[in-house]
Amino acid sequence: MQLTRRPLAPEEIDHELVWLFVSLGTAAALAIWLWARLPMPRCIFHSLTGVPCLTCGATRAARQFFHGHFGASFLFNPLAFTTYCGIALFDIYATAVLLTGASRLRLRDVSPREKLVLRSLVLVLLAANWVYLITAHIV
Ligand SMILES: [Zn+2]
Structure with a gap:
């Protein structure tokens, strides 16, 4: 797996804009x-x-996140909070490349084994988050 920077190719979907x-x-x-x-x-x-x-x-995590109460947002749903942080970082990156015309970040040469590891990691995170929600009794 390799993270590269390159200009947007002709006819390529502009993922940052979309x-x-x-x-x-x-x-x-x-x-x-x-x-x-x-x-x-x-x-x-x-x-x-x-x-x-x-x-x-x-939803409660999103409400707390929008109000800048990041600790409360995390406690309501850690994975949702982490997702909101990732989306915020992506939005900053996308805005920067769209405004400056900078090269785009792309993953390439992702092997089947790396895809399996990433999918497994997502499943583990989902399961851990669910265990947290069940045991934290916040609902
Ligand atoms: Zn639910």
């Missing part, structure tokens, strides 16, 4: 939802089982 637009659009929709004090969606999984799902607490 995902920045998706990210900011989603954040704006969430901000409007919270500002309008619309009702929060109920977790069907939690209602049926009494056990939090993988994303329980993500």
